[in-house]
Amino acid sequence: MKASSPRYSAPALEKGLDILELLAATADGLSQSAIAEGLGRSTGEIFRMLTILEQRGYLQRGPADELYRLTPRLFELAHHHPPSQRLLQAALPQMQRLAAAAAQSCHLAIRHQGDALIVAQVDGPGFLGFAVRPGARIALVDSCSGRVLLAFQQDWRRQDWLQECAVDHSENLRRALAHIRRAGAARRKSTQTKGVTDLSAPVLDHSGEAVASLTVPYLRSLASGPDEAQVIQLLRGAADRISAALGGASNPPSA
Secondary structure, three states: OOOOOOOOOOHHHHHHHHHHHHHHOOOOOEOHHHHHHHHOOOHHHHHHHHHHHHHOOOEEEOOOOOOEEEOOHHHHHHHHOHHHHHHHHHHHHHHHHHHHHHOOOEEEEEEEOOEEEEEEEEOOOOOOOOOOOOOOEEEHHHOHHHHHHHHOOOHHHHHHHHHHOOOOOOHHHHHHHHHHHHHOOEEEEOOOOOOOEEEEEEEEOOOOOEEEEEEEEEOOOOOOOOOHHHHHHHHHHHHHHHHHHOOOOOOOOOO
16 A cells, blocks of 8 residues: 655654664664665765764764764653653562562563564573563564553554554454453463563553553473463563552453
8 A cells, every 4th residue: 555645744854763763773883874875865965964963862973983873862761751651660660579479581561653662671580581672672463462462452443553563453363362351361482482482461551451561471490480370370460560550450350
């Protein structure tokens, strides 16, 4: 489907956002010429924008290689946004309790466009474990976190989200999301890492819609510790306490 033309245009703003998005998708820094090439622009077109972004603290250059890299400035802004800050303040103490009780790491995800975006993570105790770093993004339909976010939405909103990420609301997906909603939690073999089973529960607002999902990437331990069923109960309890702290609804017992 052909994308509709934007109603308004702000070339300088678009140029700056293009630079930030390009660098966000790059593991290492980029030179001015590489940025220009990546954006299909001349170095002269982007020189002033790079200078301003560097002056404002969004970019920095390596002292030796002169490559532009993102600073933590955008991350800091996101976490100063009141809804995000309130969510993290409510979630982190419960995530720390969960990680200690379950002897597993855990992470918190919100929806960002067509992805589940990891906004917080707490390591489990001990020397070994598996964790997903904050800032990681996984497609909504491909992740346990994302499917929980989808399952606990009103039908019209779910349809909008699926349309946004260009995914058909297939019968198999519809059944899977309905099952998650009935169960009050999700269990799914990781599509990213062998041996990991993702367990996820919703953080709900006052209307019963998920504003976030709390997930444990469960690794079965040969040592003593909670089994998967016990971890799910711990996970659901932690998600309910976060919901309550935000003034949200509790997740009803599984059917």
